[in-house]
Amino acid sequence: MDMSYNQMLYLASECHHALAKKQLVEILYNKEEQKFLFLFKDNLKIIKLMVSLRKKFLAFFLTETKLNFYVPSTQFGFLKEQYLQSVKLLNEDRILELNFDKGKIIVEFFSKNPTIKSFDQQNDYILPLKPLNSILKAKLNEPINSKEFEKDFFRKEEKHNFIIQKQKILKVLNTQKKRALSLKQKLQINLAKSLEWEKVLHQGQLLKSHFYLLKQGLESISLIDWVDNQSKKIILDPNKSPNENIEDYFKQSKKRKKGIEPLTKQLQKNDDELQDLLNKELELQQICTNQDLALFEKKYSLETAKKESLIKPKDEKVKKFKQFKSLSGFPILVGKNAKDNDQLTFQIGNGSDWWFHVSDLEGSHVVVKTGKKEIDPDTIKEASLLALYYSKAKLEKRGEVVYTQIKYLKKKKGSKSGSVMISKHKKIAIELDKVKIQEIQNRS
Numbered sequence: 001m002d003m004s005y006n007q008m009l010y011l012a013s014e015c016h017h018a019l020a021k022k023q024l025v026e027i028l029y030n031k032e033e034q035k036f037l038f039l040f041k042d043n044l045k046i047i048k049l050m051v052s053l054r055k056k057f058l059a060f061f062l063t064e065t066k067l068n069f070y071v072p073s074t075q076f077g078f079l080k081e082q083y084l085q086s087v088k089l090l091n092e093d094r095i096l097e098l099n100f101d102k103g104k105i106i107v108e109f110f111s112k113n114p115t116i117k118s119f120d121q122q123n124d125y126i127l128p129l130k131p132l133n134s135i136l137k138a139k140l141n142e143p144i145n146s147k148e149f150e151k152d153f154f155r156k157e158e159k160h161n162f163i164i165q166k167q168k169i170l171k172v173l174n175t176q177k178k179r180a181l182s183l184k185q186k187l188q189i190n191l192a193k194s195l196e197w198e199k200v201l202h203q204g205q206l207l208k209s210h211f212y213l214l215k216q217g218l219e220s221i222s223l224i225d226w227v228d229n230q231s232k233k234i235i236l237d238p239n240k241s242p243n244e245n246i247e248d249y250f251k252q253s254k255k256r257k258k259g260i261e262p263l264t265k266q267l268q269k270n271d272d273e274l275q276d277l278l279n280k281e282l283e284l285q286q287i288c289t290n291q292d293l294a295l296f297e298k299k300y301s302l303e304t305a306k307k308e309s310l311i312k313p314k315d316e317k318v319k320k321f322k323q324f325k326s327l328s329g330f331p332i333l334v335g336k337n338a339k340d341n342d343q344l345t346f347q348i349g350n351g352s353d354w355w356f357h358v359s360d361l362e363g364s365h366v367v368v369k370t371g372k373k374e375i376d377p378d379t380i381k382e383a384s385l386l387a388l389y390y391s392k393a394k395l396e397k398r399g400e401v402v403y404t405q406i407k408y409l410k411k412k413k414g415s416k417s418g419s420v421m422i423s424k425h426k427k428i429a430i431e432l433d434k435v436k437i438q439e440i441q442n443r444s
Helices: 005-019 146-194 197-209 242-285 290-300 336-347 377-389 391-395 436-440
Strands: 023-030 033-043 047-054 057-063 085-089 095-100 103-108 115-120 219-223 231-235 320-324 331-334 354-358 366-368 397-406 428-432
Touching: 005 047, 005 085, 005 146, 047 115, 057 146, 103 428, 146 242, 146 290, 197 231, 197 242, 197 377, 219 331, 231 391, 242 290, 331 336, 336 366, 354 377, 366 377, 377 391, 377 428, 377 436, 391 397
Parallel strands: none
Antiparallel strands: 023 033, 033 047, 047 057, 085 095, 095 103, 103 115, 219 231, 320 331, 331 366, 354 366, 354 397, 397 428
């Protein structure tokens, strides 16, 4: 709601009559809202002049607003204790001049580049040349005094702030929905694979029944299936023996069958989350006041500030670590050496973050940044797999991984880099899965 030129003329005249010959005692500033409050002394009374340089809300007017969220400004320090001589518009344009005993303040209310400047007696302000037809004309129903204008200003600003905040909340919900939909897609793919456990089992049985045809070094083999008497191509690992290839198919079949139930439960949980987000969006659409909007944010613990991530990508301390992301979206950081491990665990990690390390062997510290959220079983498995992969247990292709929250870790004084003391922990047996490792690395 930028001011019209007519409004500016009326308000400049009103400010001049109210503030001329009054002493400036303080200038306050609200950085977030881009507002200045000039405090003038009139005997025992304080008169306040508001200057707003917030885009779409360029304005000046006398106000009785409270001084919350304002701090002293150092920009105009030399003008304090001086007396205001005049308030006027310059060059028949949107330029306001506050003229003091030994200096002045110039405010340019230009929508693209509003500015506020101060000048002492030695500096002159050169007026820009503007054609008179650039001056905005007033509407008949415009407020033309500070009291009316202030009421209209704050009403429109509040409405604007409400819309902006509502958009921010909606953006948060949309981000959550996008993540949930992405997870749903991955879960559906994994479930479809798991439901093929009988096919994988049958392939293993085919290989077993044709064991005499198998030999190490084959990448695939075509066998006649007794079910439909058709030739079926079966992929093999050339680095494994026939028995190992057969066993891999039986293991994979068993693993897929076992994964059906947890994946189904995860999908149901995911669907519930998506429905919950839809309900929140519908509830948000019905909200019409700032008060109800604030209650909505508090109710669902929504953060609209620019956060974005549980780690700061631009932070040089974070850049030095290997960075991955779990299927559920949790950032996973991996140390590269003993010194990095110390820094990762005790400087980058927080008490609620989770720490992983291969048991009884040398290896990287692995930290899952949780943002105080509950960690899920899939993330635990993926972080454990990374801890195994980036350790000496990698050569054995299997091992045991210790994991705990960082609040249960301590650094003994004088101990070597990378060493920790653990007061409480859990363990998980893990096998090396290069395909899964590649999948995690692709998310980095």
